Amino acid sequence: MADILHDLVFDYTLRNVALGSALLGIVSGILGSFAVLRRQGLLGDTLSHAALPGIALAFLFTGSKEPIVLLLGAAVAGWIGSLLMLWIVRETVLSEDSALGIILSTFFGVGIVLLSLIQQRNDANQAGIDKYLFGQAAALVEKNVITFAVLGGIALGILALLYKEFKLFIFDPEFANTIGFNSTLLSVLMTTLLVIAIAIGLQTVGVVLMAAMIIGPGAAARQWTNRLGVMLTLGGLFGAASGVIGAVISVTESGLPTGPMIILVLTVIVLISLFFGSAQGIAWDAIRQRRHRRSLSAPALIDSEARA
Amino acid sequence: MTSHEVILLTGVLCASACALLGTFLILRRTAMMADAISHAILPGIVAGYFLADGPSLLFGFLGAALASTITVTLVAALQRSGRVDDNAAIGLVFPAMFALGTVLVSKYFANVHLDTDAVLYGNIEFSIFERLVIGGRDMGPQSLWIMSTLLVLNLLFLGFFYKELKLTTFDGALAASLGFSPVILHYALMAMLSITTVGAFTAVGAILVIALIIVPAATAYLLTDRLAAMIALSVVIGALSAVAGYQLAIELDASISGSIVTMTGVCFLLALLFSPSQGMIARLIRRRAQRTRFALELLLVHLAEHQSNASRARRSQLANDLAWPASKVESLLRLGQRRGLLSSTSSDGEVALTPRGVDVAQGAVGR
Numbered sequence: 001m002a003d004i005l006h007d008l009v010f011d012y013t014l015r016n017v018a019l020g021s022a023l024l025g026i027v028s029g030i031l032g033s034f035a036v037l038r039r040q041g042l043l044g045d046t047l048s049h050a051a052l053p054g055i056a057l058a059f060l061f062t063g064s065k066e067p068i069v070l071l072l073g074a075a076v077a078g079w080i081g082s083l084l085m086l087w088i089v090r091e092t093v094l095s096e097d098s099a100l101g102i103i104l105s106t107f108f109g110v111g112i113v114l115l116s117l118i119q120q121r122n123d124a125n126q127a128g129i130d131k132y133l134f135g136q137a138a139a140l141v142e143k144n145v146i147t148f149a150v151l152g153g154i155a156l157g158i159l160a161l162l163y164k165e166f167k168l169f170i171f172d173p174e175f176a177n178t179i180g181f182n183s184t185l186l187s188v189l190m191t192t193l194l195v196i197a198i199a200i201g202l203q204t205v206g207v208v209l210m211a212a213m214i215i216g217p218g219a220a221a222r223q224w225t226n227r228l229g230v231m232l233t234l235g236g237l238f239g240a241a242s243g244v245i246g247a248v249i250s251v252t253e254s255g256l257p258t259g260p261m262i263i264l265v266l267t268v269i270v271l272i273s274l275f276f277g278s279a280q281g282i283a284w285d286a287i288r289q290r291r292h293r294r295s296l297s298a299p300a301l302i303d304s305e306a307r308a
Numbered sequence: 309m310t311s312h313e314v315i316l317l318t319g320v321l322c323a324s325a326c327a328l329l330g331t332f333l334i335l336r337r338t339a340m341m342a343d344a345i346s347h348a349i350l351p352g353i354v355a356g357y358f359l360a361d362g363p364s365l366l367f368g369f370l371g372a373a374l375a376s377t378i379t380v381t382l383v384a385a386l387q388r389s390g391r392v393d394d395n396a397a398i399g400l401v402f403p404a405m406f407a408l409g410t411v412l413v414s415k416y417f418a419n420v421h422l423d424t425d426a427v428l429y430g431n432i433e434f435s436i437f438e439r440l441v442i443g444g445r446d447m448g449p450q451s452l453w454i455m456s457t458l459l460v461l462n463l464l465f466l467g468f469f470y471k472e473l474k475l476t477t478f479d480g481a482l483a484a485s486l487g488f489s490p491v492i493l494h495y496a497l498m499a500m501l502s503i504t505t506v507g508a509f510t511a512v513g514a515i516l517v518i519a520l521i522i523v524p525a526a527t528a529y530l531l532t533d534r535l536a537a538m539i540a541l542s543v544v545i546g547a548l549s550a551v552a553g554y555q556l557a558i559e560l561d562a563s564i565s566g567s568i569v570t571m572t573g574v575c576f577l578l579a580l581l582f583s584p585s586q587g588m589i590a591r592l593i594r595r596r597a598q599r600t601r602f603a604l605e606l607l608l609v610h611l612a613e614h615q616s617n618a619s620r621a622r623r624s625q626l627a628n629d630l631a632w633p634a635s636k637v638e639s640l641l642r643l644g645q646r647r648g649l650l651s652s653t654s655s656d657g658e659v660a661l662t663p664r665g666v667d668v669a670q671g672a673v674g675r
Contacts, residue, residue: 041400100339101343106569110569115566116562120562212403212404
């Protein structure tokens with residue numbers, strides 16, 4: 001244990017991996033909590049898939065593998081995907097579920113075509129682009145961590161500035177509209193912030209697992225509290241904890257990939273929260289129900305009758 | 309059969325099998341279950357290969373079927389618990405399963421041929437080389453056998469339960485009161501979805517399966533609102549995308565799965581723009597026509613008002629009265645004349661309603 005703590009501070013690789021994963025956890029935990037409350041958890045999944053063509057195009061146009069360039073491409077593509085999705089839901093008979101699936105698969109398909117074109121060019125420089133599919137937290141370096149910190153800081157800063165507006169919009173969009181907030185703008189802005197979280201996550205846990213990074217911390221936090229501020233704090237904490245613990249396990253236990261370990265740790269946190277969460281834990285409900293049943297059982301009723 | 313024919317036929321069969329189920333998933337708003345299942349089967353396949361001591365079609369299939377059953381059950385349990393919403397339940401289960409699968413692969417199968425890439429994209433390129441061998445006899449490409457079996461199974465499922473599926477999809481409460489259990493049919497549909505996904509992903513990969521299930525059916529929904537027509541259309545659109553996608557892939561020398569998915573997207577985009585009922589262009593035209601009709605009626609009502617006051621309506625005044633630009637008034641007057649609702653003489657003369665114009669104005673006010 002002491003060794004691990006020592007390594008967390010002094011081992012260059014582990015420190016960066018843990019820091020990067022923690023940053024991702026905090027940002028996606030907090031922003032994901034909003035997505036969970038808006039019942040838009042799977043939007044994260046769609047956006048992370050939709051980001052792929054953006055990464056490929058950014059590379060094709062600039063020839064650069066700089067994370068910030070690729071992440072910008074990812075963010076733009078994800079953003080376009082989300083707007084298209086919102087538009088399909090508003091303008092056609094298709095349900096949100098279908099729109100999510102359509103954007104997810106078609107954007108990703110285009111991304112795969114572009115990736116195969118990049119591979120075909122047989123550019124020595126291209127190796128590593130497809131790493132965004134599955135993430136490679138183990139390869140995070142100091143530069144990545146700084147990028148994450150800047151991007152995450154911007155996203156959380158905007159969130160802090162507009163906290164009151166977002167809160168109102170989430171819980172009562174109609175009221176927000178009547179008192180003069182532009183709810184379309186707020187919705188687009190919130191999705192944009194989510195895109196930033198996803199851009200950070202792609203490099204760490206990859207496309208497929210990003211959905212859990214968005215939903216997991218928020219869903220877990222929701223089980224412990226009915227207050228938004230507490231939920232966001234807990235969401236950030238849960239996200240950070242899964243990032244650090246997952247990174248530590250994967251480094252100490254050889255052969256375990258970091259991204260999936262982060263998700264598995266997060267899943268454990270979600271399960272514990274579902275059962276023992278103080279706000280709506282399943283275990284407490286079961287106990288309460290049993291107590292009720294016992295107090296209503298025949299002997300108990302006769303007992304109380306006799307006493308009365 | 310040449311390699312081209314095998315790939316094309318595999319794609320078309322897969323598209324048809326997927327589209328049959330996709331229609332109901334779209335209508336029942338459970339499209340994202342296709343996404344969840346196709347990712348969540350990874351640990352099942354790994355477990356199957358582990359038990360079989362190597363890549364084995366049968367064990368992989370059984371493991372995947374088990375994994376998808378677990379996924380469907382877990383998602384349903386989470387949704388029923390009411391602790392998280394339906395969307396989040398899906399998004400919590402399948403990444404966990406996929407993560408478990410990835411960990412298992414890297415722990416036990418680092419050197420076995422099951423890279424997660426193959427799970428996502430499949431290897432339709434090599435479908436001619438994967439042969440089905442029974443008792444030492446080569447029966448032809450495995451993918452063709454799997455896909456045609458899936459197509460037949462799905463056709464049988466739809467054939468036997470068409471009425472029940474239709475009823476539970478459109479009116480669950482009525483179905484329940486008539487004695488058809490929507491829950492059982494939901495599970496039956498999920499079982500067929502699992503079988504299709506599991507069977508199809510070995511040949512074409514998870515992403516293509518998701519796209520072929522969701523996108524052609526959604527495209528068909530933009531074009532028709534009759535169930536039978538929607539099913540037929542989605543099969544046709546899926547098959548067309550497979551053929552066109554393969555051509556595109558050859559043209560660009562790009563990934564075949566990716567190209568087929570791209571073509572489903574192109575079909576969807578075309579329907580989104582040009583569908584006669586739902587399309588953006590038709591919608592725009594309709595909205596415009598409605599705006600014109602409303603403006604014309606307003607003008608007629610205004611003129612009728614003048615007529616009943618016995619005051620004269622001058623062309624030059626109308627724009628002022630209605631606070632409209634003069635050009636708008638002019639074009640509406642021309643439209644009214646063409647339709648025989650207005651009679652007008654000189655360029656600055658009076659404008660009067662014809663008897664038909666009076667009728668329309670009165671009708672508009674009465675509404």
